[in-house]
Amino acid sequence: MPDPTRPLLHASGISKFFPGAVALDEVELTLLPGEVHALLGENGAGKSTLIKCLTGAYRRDGGTITLDGAEIDPVSTNESQALGIGTVYQEVNLLPNLTVAENLFLGRQITRGGLLRRRAMIRAAREVLLDYGLDIDPAEPLTSYSVAVQQVVAIARAVEMSGKVLILDEPTASLDREEVQLVFSVIRKLRERGLAVVFITHFLDQVFEISDRATVLRNGRVVGERDLSQVTPNDIVTLMLGRQLEERVHERKGGRAGEVLVEVEALGKRGMIEPFDLTIHQGEVVGLAGLLGSGRTETANLLFGAVQGDQGRLRKRGREIRITRPRDAITQRFALCPEDRKTDGIVGDLSVRDNIILALQARQGWTRPLPRAKVNEIAEHYVRALDIRLASLDMPIRLLSGGNQQKALLARWLATQPELLILDEPTRGIDVGAHAEIIALIERLREEGMALLVASSELEELVAYSTRVVVLRDRRQVGELTGDQITPSNIVAAIAAEEPKEATA
């Protein structure tokens, strides 16, 4: 057993400059063997940049790294992997053109005489994945599995790679509760084996559940290192934001919803979601609750025309409308902010400004370009309103931090001033401060008379802003909660109606 007080990995004075931004300024990070170390901070604080400097994905501009007492200087991820540092990066998943097994073993394939042993790898992959509760065929292409499964595969790959240190950058964002628990049980096993695990997330409850210590970053600087058994979540939040987060007590909205905006009648698609009815009023936030794969995203997509239903009718203000593709929905002044910003949202090489303006311009038609001044005004307005951290509006959006990309995407749809705004997981990957702001924003939009449909796996969050919660299970609507009924425990009870569980939320 290694000495538990001698750092396994020690990084000091790490600096990284980007054109127009100091991403890291003399950052220090100490990882002890057998600990789970949370790396915390707001969107754009520099968390992802720090780990990329540690693994050699970025060349750092200053600082030293020691691993096991010896100085290391990885210039490529290849090298850091060989040193026993396994990493799940925030934005990277795996290679879509390879099979699950090939992804799992890329770079450390089982060979004999220089030739790959495919069968052996498929067998080994199956065994590895069984430990994560995945009983899948590793010889299948990666893309034949869901995002959540892919994420678990990515984690499994990093774990297999990590002889000493495992780094996980927001690994749980697309996982549901059970999958998170599986990942946690693996992390605990590694901790017992004396590995150091770095865990980055915006879910504070997960931080406190699994982590021993935490390093908090703000604007590229370390603002504190804390033993998590000594502090409260509130202390951590204050440290992250540099200010107290105002307590937002959820009060039941008294104001009556306005007139009916959208009526859905028996809309459905075979194999995806069973036909459902839904009425959304102006000035109302309808929450969609349910487990991963319960049909939340499907409901949102169907309504927006991103997926075409095979039956059902739609009325807006009493008039029959037809939505067969997103463009129809946009003309009806619907907007959908999707869940998976990487594949469905951002256009990486376009500037932040163009990304924000995209949907509005699309509705206007490309032949009538918005005047430059107006574009700037709109973009600046939303950058301020959502507190998007950037060096300039001209930078390509892919250079923003993960959470800030998410906010820019939200800005894109807000800019169209929709009548019905559909949000799918609006706070995924967004830090606590911005989280509270987005909730406040939803409330404000509602008060202004917008109708919102919000799908989320965060029950507390749903409770905070919903005026009505529709509960889904197994691709079916199974219940509806209104008014005082809306509490986390009631939602959990509705989700799990058949076998009532204790409220865990």
Place this chain on the structure above:
Amino acid sequence: MIRSTHLPLLVTLLTFVLAYALCAAQYPAMLSTRVVANLLTDNAFLGIVAVGMTFVILSGGIDLSVGSVIAFTGVFLAVVLRDTSIHPLTAFVLVLALTTAFGAAMGAVIHYLEMPPFIVTLAGMFFARGAAYVLSTDSVPIEHEFYDFLQSLYYKAPGGGRFRLIGAVMLLAFVAGGLVLHRTRLGQNVYALGGGVATARLMGVPLARTTVSIYAISGGLAGLAGIVFSLYTSAGYSLATVGVELDAIAAVVIGGTLLSGGYGFVAGTFFGILIMGLIQTYIVFDGTLSSWWTKIVIGALLFAFILLQKGLTWATTSRKRVRTGSATPS
């Protein structure tokens, strides 16, 4: 179960079988070993260079220099054998080293200077062609007893078909290429590059080494194709094999490899070559058709295959969307 990634390969195979059956129905003589042997011999150099092109395209790149490299190799060999007393085998080793290094250099430029392969290999194309001109502008015949010896090696099959050495070299190139691509780490890294450079980098794929290797392989195989071509024509000519790089690309695409990289098989390229050779043979058999019909048919085939790939990518992504239920705005 048929995986969607195998589908283009199957389509290629089917196209070949169907086309061959149709040809044979019209001209039963096309079933003879003679035709088969000629198919291999006549396309040997193209096949070899197409193996290299498969590597390059799978990795998401392109190599426009190979046609010129073949011509250069031919002229180099002819001039060396004419003006010096170097043994052809030594000359072969020399020219292979030269072309491999040339490919590696292009790979290094592509990787380290972050230049698009299209531009770098276009420059390489002019460079190699120019080097060939510098050596000689005329067609230089090759007369050497070792060449005669190599050309005299063949297996005579029942039915009169002569399976010559160069056909065997091509088959060997395909087998070796397939082995490297599908059964080694390097091969996996080639696919990884084609799947996404940024992702491959974060997953620890050695980009520099892989990129350099890929273009070195392509250059080396172009050199080998040049040797084979000089055996085939017994001459070296700086104006030879103009546009062969495009034929090679066509064979790779008809073989079911995605032009944007990441998906495909060496075996597909083999059948791509055979299909193109078959069209040529058919036109010879017909006798009335102009040889330009070859180009037209290949053009049509290419178009059809690109459409097929587009359709497949579309089908798989939309199926994935349905599964994960995500949306596409705007």
